[in-house]
Amino acid sequence: MAATKLAAKAVVEGLNEKTIAAVEALKSTGVTPTLAILRVGERADDLSYEKGALNRANTVGVAVKQVILPLDVDKDELLNAVKSLNIDNTVHGVLIFRPLPFEAEVFNTLDPKKDIDGATDASTALLFNGFGGTVFGGGEGPKPDNSAYPCTPAACMAILDHYGYGELKGKHVVFVGSGLRVGRPLGMLLLNRGATVTYCHEFTANTPEICATADVIVTAVGKAKLIGEKHMKPGQAIIDAGLSEGSDGKMVGDTDVDAAEKVGVSYTPSVGPVTTAILMAHVVNAASRL
């Protein structure tokens, strides 16, 4: 069985097409879907994601309002910035980079209706309790009016759906990494689809053996070539949300792609581009609800 690259490009194009149509429909009613990005400080990760988001917004016609605060911002000033965005009727979704100071207070202040990255307690509870919904596809129960899933897990689902792995009832999905941003929330989405779900992590004794029983492996560790031949079996799919710097300075995922090609395992070269496409879809969805 030949390995296929589960490339982000086709997934992004499919999402963008729908988002662009929705943006045009909104603009014809006088509404310009607008994302506010709140950033504290100048972390390289944040700047990199922000750059991708600005490009993606430009492509699909979503407006962006940037709010940038210094790393030594005091709590009142930070919370007031969030409150201003809550009551700003021209802003439909708010992305706040993490980690940030006073993080819990910040997210408890954000209006859940503008939470387009599933970061508030209300969004977390909806995710955990099996509701919530992505904009395009998903189908994990009724879509609430005031919540979105976190964008990276939603992007992983969009990739699975696009490449025909979305019928997950009874399939075994094994996570490597049980982190709060990808593994845990995505596990809930997959349980909602009827998948059997296993969480492996740094303390798991026999991760390769468990992975070798999986239909789908999801990895989000950030360690190059972590997922090798002994984790794989022919016909598997690997969703690789890991990122680390390879020996040549380029960012690479967790998958040993030579091993994947050899065994016949399909894998994502990258998830990130889909994440920003999902972010824009969530903004448009929030704008449509208002």
Add this chain to the structure above:
Amino acid sequence: MAATKLAAKAVVEGLNEKTIAAVEALKSTGVTPTLAILRVGERADDLSYEKGALNRANTVGVAVKQVILPLDVDKDELLNAVKSLNIDNTVHGVLIFRPLPFEAEVFNTLDPKKDIDGATDASTALLFNGFGGTVFGGGEGPKPDNSAYPCTPAACMAILDHYGYGELKGKHVVFVGSGLRVGRPLGMLLLNRGATVTYCHEFTANTPEICATADVIVTAVGKAKLIGEKHMKPGQAIIDAGLSEGSDGKMVGDTDVDAAEKVGVSYTPSVGPVTTAILMAHVVNAASRL
């Protein structure tokens, strides 16, 4: 290896001893820890749990205030009952039976500080994000001031701790049933302890084989003898939160106890009594914080 019954009695006695000491300390300062039970209608399940809770409260010296509303209660009346309990300074914890009408609104109205069964969005988010804490033992990160875990998963943890299965780093825990009340929240607690966690359920093709690889099986399905010899290996522990009516009319768990005895698997005859002991501990904890 001989099978041991992981009896609730010893766990309850250990919990009660600490709760009684805490109640006495509070009473010496003029505070009587008080649980409010809000029940809508007369469901047999609710009445049975309520009876156990009243007995347990009596044993440990926790006062109980009962609020009973008719099944056709209107929304305002129900929400007002919750609001009254929120502002009643003599009430420290509120247990509300589910399912109930207007459930989401009811739990969004309840003050998270009085949520002693982990039912509010704030409690769910803390659980999912790896914080929260039980009163006695647990140790899954800092204990917040305003939240408790759901009582049944906390009871399962208390049983594991009491019988020496609490060191879970790298152990494989397999759930049968991925329900919202037991499986999902307990899975998060176990991930916080470093366990490898697998969720099996009705769509899982090979539940017996997966269970046979587990160090601990947690079952909460409600189907007698579901967990049989082919799920078991010597030395395992089974936490059985399932309940169904056996052929003789008695309530039984999901475990085939003859198979467990034969293979040499330790198992809980029941979890329920520990749940009410945990409930009282949560009430006392809430009273201690005020």
